[in-house]
Amino acid sequence: MTQFIDRSGEAPPLLELEGVKKAYGRFQAVRGIDLAVPRGEIFGFLGPNGAGKTTTIRMVAGILQPTAGRIRVAGVDLLDDPGTAKRHIGYIPDRPFLYEKLSGGEFLRFVAALWGKEGPEVEARMDRFLELFSLAAWKDELIESYSHGMRQKLLISSAFLHDPDLVVVDEPMVGLDPRSARILKDLLRSFVEGGGTVFLSTHTLEVAEAVCDRIAIIVAGEVQAQGTMDELRTQAGQGATHLEEIFLRVTGGDEVADLVGALAGEVR
């Protein structure tokens, strides 16, 4: 397993969101989010489709600028000093476009250079990740010949390559085979044990339940509930033991059962 630098002794929190809002024209995608994620934690960000997850993720990654509010990474304001703040972040998008005409190795070298890193250390780290995800044989092949899963693995490698403090992941398991999914889970765990922090959004509740230390559920651009699994169970009230039940209760999805019943009647 790849070794990460131990940062566990440093001061929390690594990621802070303070009254973060985002509007697209008149549409309010995110209506004011406050979060604090300490070092050494995998923080899950859940919500139904269109709740504002990806918008939040992309604001944290420094791609979108919030309409209001502040985002701080390792104490550095992402708006005031984006160059320094982004040095701490690694980002894994869910459906990215890649340079089809670069080889996997060239792409990783390019990404490392964007974070100002190069040389034998980067090369060695690159080879370790490619080996880990069984991509070593494909290092010199053009990305255009990669499958969806291979691209995803290349992206994951690229996000960890510059040794970030915070990894921001949008839908981490999409397109991965069971072996790679397991490797990613172990990788994330090993990363946070070394003091790294993961901020991930997912629809796969089993993944969130198994991997995340704390979870926030966002509905219509606002955080409706957050905490550890136990805290969420308390917030959701009686009868909600699994994350799916908590999620449905918090997001107002109770009527789903009726809906599924009606559908089943139609299909039968």
Add this chain to the structure above:
Amino acid sequence: MIGRVVDRSVGDRSVGDPALGDPAARGHVRPGVRALLRPKLRSKWNRSARREGGRVRLAFLGVLALGFWALLFTLIYRMLLYFRGAEGIGDLLAGKLLGIGFLTFLMILLLSNVITALSTFFLSRDLDLLLAAPVDPLQVYWARLTESMVNSSWMVVLLVVPLLAAYGVMYGASPPFWLLAAVVLLAFLVLPAVAGSALTLVLVNVFPARRTRDLLALVGLLAAAGVVLLVRLLQPERLVRPDEFRSLVDFMAVLRTPTSPWLPSEWAASTLLTFLTGRWDAFPLVLLVSTAAAALVLGGVLHLKAFPSGYSRAQEGAEQQAGRTRSRWAERLVPARNPAIRQLVAKEVRVFFRDTTQWSQLILLAVLVVVYVYNIRVLPVGRTADVSFFLVNVIGFLNLGLAGFVVAAIAARFVFPAMSLEGRMNWLLRSSPLDPRTLFWTKYAVGTLPLLVVALPLIVLTNLTLEVSPLLFWVSTLAMVGATLAMTAMALVLGALFPNHETENPAEIPTSFGGLLFMMSAVAYLAAVVALCGWPVYRILRARLAEVAGGPGAMVPDVGLLPQVLGFGGATLLTGVIIALSLRLGVRRIREAETFVGEGAA
């Protein structure tokens, strides 16, 4: 309450019906060509309707198209008027012109149809959905053929309309002519579309699709380059200078011989011309329409037989060729300390030269440059006469404008799309600590240097050929360097302001609204530079000419300081302001850009 998911009302009624197994009997109607084309049409409509300022844009483009049509119409009409003046051979010349016109269109159509057919039939992303559905393969063929034909023919139609209108008006055509013209045009467009898609189908069955695309791009461009060279070296201008033929009989013989009797271009031209001149002959029309109909049937049969295997082969994209991309020379191209700059340059170079559809366009470019220099060489400028000194310098200035236009066209093709293509990678570039200024400046440097490599030899070579005065030589060379720097900046910033992230084909990007805006701004800027530099140069040359002609003591007109300061200073200032403004605006645009491909709002 939710609605019913599957409407089985028809199927319910067919219980006990022997036709139960037939999907049609259960209420499933196979979609026709119209249904298959609807998503594309709706997408285009929705895109233009929802775009901000869409109507203004549309009105602007409409006025521009009308202006272009009017200009083309006037040019052709005047030429026909000139031909008519030539007793006896006027109609022959007009016929020859129409034949050559249709032949050129046919070649262009064939080339563009072959390249378009590859995307519409084999590489388009919606094909998986379409082929998984229970759709009649023949309907798929008609729909894709229509799409391919429209996409590759609209530009030719834009050119044909004023051409035929000029002929119609010149010969006082009756209303049926316009109907006949429409029928002829449709049949004429169908043939290269069918031929192009059939050729692509055969090629895809032999080579993998990615290789076929590379092969087609290369072959297509080599063919286009060959045609351009051939047409130029044949010196078509001799046709309008009959004095160069040994006798009138030779000239008439050339005119009477059909350019290509076995090609549909000749049939189309003959049909229209025999109608216009009152010597109606139905045979070419019958030949054209029946061939088009037969081609449609044969194309359909070929599609049914060879498409399934061809499509399967087209999916075989992945092929491992270990070690072919191990070379790292591109990373050593610039000695920058910042690794990001070195890798950005290396990435640009690699992406460009690994994409055959990109670099192969350089071949066509080289041919255009050769043709341009050749045109300058064959200009009938008598170098011995006194007056030619002046003429050569006037042409020298025109040369600056035209060479500048060549550079603008190259910038539109290669520099303008740069930011659009990078837009899809915004997720990475914006999430990295890379300063947007570094990205923009690197793009600017990578765009400018190759353009200078084209622009400088072009202006120096043509100036040496023209033997212009040293003053004009240096003025035009410096102006060209400035113009290249300014036009690259303009192309880059307008590309960033009007990006097109949706297309898969970079060649389509310059044909957008922003591309048009860039070409118009570049032409206006070039005109301003030529005018500003031309003013003092004209005065200086006039003074020298008077000095040489009058000998010692002759009255020499005053050059004046004002024209020199205003002219040269104005051109320099204009260039500087454009560069500075473009670069500032471009960096700001990149900082603010928040729109990305394929990603929703939330």
